[in-house]
Amino acid sequence: xxxHTLFSDLPDTxxxxxxxxxxxxxxxxxxxxxxxxxxxxxxxxxxxxxxLAEDAQVRGINETSxxxxxxxxxxxxxxxxxxxxxxx
Amino acid sequence: xxxxxxxxxxxxxxKRIFFYGDAVLAANRFQTPPQGQKxxxxxxxxxxxxxxxxxxxxxxxxxxxxxxxxxxxxxYNLGVSSIHPSFTLTGLGEMTExxxxxxxxxxx
Numbered sequence: 265x266x267x268h269t270l271f272s273d274l275p276d277t278x279x280x281x282x283x284x285x286x287x288x289x290x291x292x293x294x295x296x297x298x299x300x301x302x303x304x305x306x307x308x309x310x311x312x313x314x315x316l317a318e319d320a321q322v323r324g325i326n327e328t329s330x331x332x333x334x335x336x337x338x339x340x341x342x343x344x345x346x347x348x349x350x351x352x
Numbered sequence: 353x354x355x356x357x358x359x360x361x362x363x364x365x366x367k368r369i370f371f372y373g374d375a376v377l378a379a380n381r382f383q384t385p386p387q388g389q390k391x392x393x394x395x396x397x398x399x400x401x402x403x404x405x406x407x408x409x410x411x412x413x414x415x416x417x418x419x420x421x422x423x424x425x426x427x428y429n430l431g432v433s434s435i436h437p438s439f440t441l442t443g444l445g446e447m448t449e450x451x452x453x454x455x456x457x458x459x460x
Contacts, residue, residue, distance in 0.1 A: 271460075318354070335354050335355065335357070335358035336358050336361065336362060338355060338358060339355065339358045339359050339362050339364065340362070342355075342456065342458060343362075343364060343456075345456075347456070348456060348457075348458050348459075350458070350459040350460065
């Protein structure tokens, strides 16, 4: 399982992430990547979607289909993954 | 910094913190933030001291952005070093070696 951590709020970067996804991969929205929340919801993808709870909170994002995770859970997700790819 | 703290509070460890690209600007010791604010270099320096993990800045990325230690300052006749003492200039070889010895590399 690869964790694709998306730090960018640009639509093109989300497109690159979706193109690179393999079955079983997950997307983690972090930083300004949390603003992809609305966009991701409209795109059908089998990938599990996570979002850093603290980053979502400071950006006023309350409604999401993503699973909100704490920083310790972020570490666990990273540790359980085969690889982490960061997208900026 | 949040990820680093959360990692160290778990049963995992961190070998190195490597600054690359524009992130090397964090190592500039001449940062002078407004009164009441702490410089990014100082924040990293305090964290590094607290957790005893070396802060390394890519030498090629640093020199081109004016971040030099005494050796590079002398080499390029710059007169004075600009790197915060908590940071060390290293090459990609060092980073490759650490990545090789680590379970994972996480980029921010």
